[in-house]
Amino acid sequence: MRSIFKIILTVFVAIQFVGCTNKNWDDHYLTPPPTINTNVWDAIKSNSELSGFVTLMEKYNYDSLFMTDNTYTLFIPDNSAIAKMAPSQVSDTTILNYLISRHYIQPMDIKGKRKLQTLAKKFSTFESGNGQPTYDGIPLAFESPLYVNGKYFIMGEVALPKLNLYEYFAVNTPYLKAYIDSKDSITVDQAKSTPIGFNDKGQTVYDTVAIKYNSFETKVFPVSTEWRNYTSTFVFPRKANYENGLTAMAQKLGGRFIDYKDIPIKWQNQILIPYLIKQGTFLNMLDVNEFRDKSVLTYKKKYTMMNISGDSIIVDYKPSDPYLCSNGLFYEYANFVVPEKLYSDTIKMQGEALVRPQGVKFVFKDIKDSIIVKNPGGFSPNREYIKGASNDSIMVVNFTKGYKGIFDVDFQSTNLFPRKYRLEVLTKMDIGGIYDIYVNGVLLKRTPTSVNSFDYAEFTKVRGGLIKSVTGATLVPRGQFNKFDFYVDNIIDYGKPKVRFEYKGPGTVANNGLVIDALYFIPVAN
Template sequence: MINKNHIIIILFLMAIGVMFSCTKKDWEEYYNDYDEQVDRNLWEVVKEEPRYTRFVEYFEEYELDSLFESGLSFTLFIPDNDAMELISDTSGSIDKILSNHISRTVFLTRNLETTRKLETLLGKFAVVSRTSNGYSFEDQAIEYSSPLYLNGKIYEISEIAYPKPNLYEFTQLFSSVISAYIDLNDSAYLDKSLSDPIGFDDQGNTIYDSVVSVVNLFERDFFPVSQEFRDKSATFILFTQDQYDAALDVMAGSLGSGYISHEDIPEKWQFEILLPDIMEKSLFDDRLEYHQLQVDMVSATGDSVVIDPTNIDPDSKYVCSNGLVYTYYDFEVEKDLFQGETRIEGEELIDSIGAGVFAWKEDVVASGLTVAPDKQYAAQASEGMLVNVQFQRNYSGKYSLEFSFKNIFPMRYRLEWRASYRPSGVFSLYINDTDLGSYDTYNLRSSVISVTGERFIPEEGFNIKDWWVENITDFGDVIIRIEYLASGLGSNNGLNIDYISLIPDLEE
């Protein structure tokens, strides 16, 4: 008779048997999944395979077969002869295409869970993926996996895996003005990390043997679009070169006389005004799918920007090696960039050189009385700040200040000078050496009649004086000069600027 204890022992032994049989099966499957190893040279095997003769011919033509003399191991992704017959030199050179099929590592698909980026000999990171039907290399199906040879492994792929352009290479192909703009941002600097100190100058400053390095300011400030990364990417929203040229054609028509097509728009304006403005709203961190593009975005520089997702073509998405590209349905130049107000805030004319100590910027010229500018804070100022130069009371000497508006198109303008009536003086204002007239800024304490007939009302001591400007006949920089003439009605003398603006007269 079998008692309860016998039953428990029998059930326990049966459970152990089941566990052992399952464990044995799992381990057998695990070990069987390992690649077969063959003691042969990888390249010798490739050369002997009839399906790979075209691949071998190209390899030997471009002397890539010398790689296998290095003693290193490689993984080759090889299209068969039929696929190689269709090779086209779309990436600049055949050797670059071939280099995209080589990795300086032994890659085993059994270690792959979903996707992995594999660095190729070209320096790009190719994507190897597990699919529902097996595996793929750069979206090309892997149709055969070789044994593991002495110095590497072979995967046969269905088609040629052309190298994807990076974001910079994409602009070279489809929007050359952007690649030219990026190139122009190269900047040389003294690289102290590579330079050795060799002595001191008379002021005690260290002298270096001057190793100069180059940094691209665009790639530093936005994203390194020409570099390849395993886990870093960006999204670039671009226009095509045709869209860009067409937009400049429309702009030229708006400018009128002397401007007929995109060829008439100065490159200086494009590279210093237009393209910096566009780039601030075009580059974003990470690979963003279309549904992730919103009206309010944070750009790659960390700034908050506004875009129009409805003007971005979702079907234009192109996968680059280091990011995604979208293009616009329509592209146009914002009129405010060339027909809007150009304003210089007073505080933009100075730099801080110490705690509470300021100096004019290098391109600002002050003459006459030697006196340092000061930055003052005032709630009534346009940006809460203004620049002030204080003279002696009842000052009768000379003083002038000269600076310029950059990249101004020829047309009629109205110039506005906003300031406080304290301190004050009688000043003449010149545009490109043409005297617009004199004005006692003490009168800003009262209402001022504009050249348009409008009345400017004072705001706690601040007001506006304006003039017509009709001597800007060519594109370029517009020089402003303010000259002090006399003390005027007020004895508290000095020059202050909240802002000075050039406003196009579009009703002319």
């Protein structure tokens, strides 16, 4: 009996709740505001604070917009703001178009930032949720009630159409803009290209439609296009700050480097700018307090944020001076410094990079990989996996005992910044011979009186296997491996220097051949 009573009581309360709820919603929807039958334009004209805006609208016949059933939201500068406009700003309808949206805007329904498409076809930024709504960062001092065909807001400044990110880069970060432009290419629009016949070889001939394709806009962010729900944040130094950072880098390098003009553009496009993009491009528009320079878990400088590509990065800069674009947000570097690791770290090239597998064997890569081999003896290279090597593997070519013929391997190293280096050649001590080693056509010698670049066996015989570096330090063997080094100071342009190992004959070591574990290009301070 008690259970039945509980059920009856529950049903009664539920009915009462639904009745009250329906009544509240009815009041909400069925009680119209007193302005609901008034034209929004009539309300605007009756506000003396907006007479300057009314005059501009009537000058270009924009008052006719409100003779239709379309709904508009207007962001209206007061008379004081209108009076400050330059003659060029009121010479056409560009700014008027930017102050009017075809959408009904209700601040209580918006949390955070929202992109609005205006009559100018450009997107503005409406933000709500922080106490006072803003339009492109300008506080909205007044919000009208709803009228039959829209509503309006009043602000104390004129909102000017914002540049999109690409337009902003063109004016303020020309180095980034030029980098993006360099990613343009022409490709075929397969959807619009149609087959029209066959050529003499029976191959299909297409009536092709070519289109421009930009890999940056496809893979990173479409900076020249505006979207309602797709924005990004870029952190990049503006022109003066960028050039100052390069000048500081040049002065740190010394020698022939004086200022930013001496830093190779090719290096900037291949190393510096991609690094800055990776470190400073994010999805959505981030407030400055959303940048973290320490892990929220460890409170240390580990991976702290995720960039637009989904990579974990460490934020080691302070963003400042934001500029709101129509499709994102731009921040300047508070203090831009080119990271030394980008131009002063050791550059490594593995010996096994010279070969490729062919069936169950290995062969040298060919001329299309910029590798030229003179090998009349027909000796096959191999990639051997040995723990303790620089990459746990080496490239080795075994010659016949006492071979005195020709063997040269000519290749390009990895890209190097133009400066002085100490080149370390990592090799295996029980295979060798007498070699001349060239970089960009210049024979490398360990001493001015050296005849050849290196004969490892002579060191094992005379010095017990201990080789002195050109710095004076002793290069201690690591198990089967040792190394020798040279100074290289003829790399004057950014790029891949040519390296050649030229066999001159057998040494006194029992096994003749060539072993390259790795080449280390170690920058040397001027």
